[in-house]
Amino acid sequence: xxxxxxxxxxxxxxxxxxxxxxxxxxxxxxxxxxxxxxxxxxxxxxxxxxxxxxxxxxxxxxxxxxxxxxxxxxxxxxxxxxxxxxxxxx
Numbered sequence: 001x002x003x004x005x006x007x008x009x010x011x012x013x014x015x016x017x018x019x020x021x022x023x024x025x026x027x028x029x030x031x032x033x034x035x036x037x038x039x040x041x042x043x044x045x046x047x048x049x050x051x052x053x054x055x056x057x058x059x060x061x062x063x064x065x066x067x068x069x070x071x072x073x074x075x076x077x078x079x080x081x082x083x084x085x086x087x088x089x090x
Contacts, residue, residue, distance in 0.1 A: 032077050036090060043069040043087075051075055051087060060085045 032053060040057055043049030045068050051060040062069060063078050063086050075087035 030080075032080065032085070035077050037075050037077060037085070037087065039069045039071055039073045039075060042071055043075075048084070051085060053077070053085070058085045059083055060087050062086075063088045 035053060037051035037053035037058070037060070039049055039060070040052045041050035043051075043060055043062050045062075046065045048059055048061050049069065050057045052058075060075065061084060062075075067089055069075055069087075069089055074090040076090055077085050078088050079086045
């Protein structure tokens with residue numbers, strides 16, 4: 001419980017500092033789960049592509065290795081590992 005409170009405090013402080021320096025809030029990845037993104041580089045079956053979400057692009061893979069997403073297709077963020085989003089077609 002204490003560690004969670006400390007982490008939240010640190011994230012808020014970091015966001016405040018970021019806003020003062022850059023004029024925008026950093027992207028907190030846990031907030032992206034369930035959000036809709038748009039493919040900006042095709043995602044091939046079993047491969048990776050790129051999606052646009054919250055003003056930046058992210059490396060993305062599909063949760064169904066047999067599916068493909070063309071440029072412009074809408075996808076939903078299922079999970080995040082590092083800087084790679086796992087998405088499903090909308």
